[in-house]
Amino acid sequence: MEDGLGQKTAPVIVITGTPGTGKSTTASMLLEASPIPLKHLNVGDLVKQHGLHDGFDEEWQSFLVDDDKVIDELEPLVAPGGVLLDWHTCGIFPERWVDLVVVLRCDHTLLWERLEKRDYPLKKIQENNEAEILQTVLDEARDSYSEEIVVELRSETVEDMESNVSRIVQWIENWQRDHPAS
């Protein structure tokens, strides 16, 4: 969505966090609750569907992502605004794209249980569990964007998820108020 001057009329929100912290579930709830239509881009799915990688690592059961291909694919989708970017990493998204970065956090024991249910290999569960303990994604977000746009939110219970969605909706309403259509 752009106005006639090429200005965004809706924000770009990144929802990130260690796998299993609740990004996709929160994103689905947010799409329903948002006061403006948002396009949900699950970047992991796009990597698979559009071959934005250099193959599959059997040992880690994950794709070897080609960052340049991801950026080229996303650029035209993100430029108009009104986008929710959902990925377990965020540092590759250029600062100019992003209006808000939501980092979901979860107790590491709970995270372990969630990932076990996904049948991840043990070393992948361990790697993600350690990343959550070391707050790797939060640090990446803080290193990549100005602190005012990075928000850390706990996502352990359904109540957490509902309150997180409400907070993001409130943020979108404020963004709209601060960016009136010209």
Ligand SMILES: Nc1ncnc2c1ncn2[C@@H]1O[C@H](COP(=O)(O)OP(=O)(O)O)[C@@H](O)[C@H]1O
């Ligand atoms: N805040 C929460 N409360 C209860 N269950 C949650 C919460 N966040 C995530 N889950 C559950 O954890 C699992 C992983 O969530 P998902 O949204 O797929 O995570 P991600 O997209 O970050 O990998 C799902 O079964 C989801 O229902």
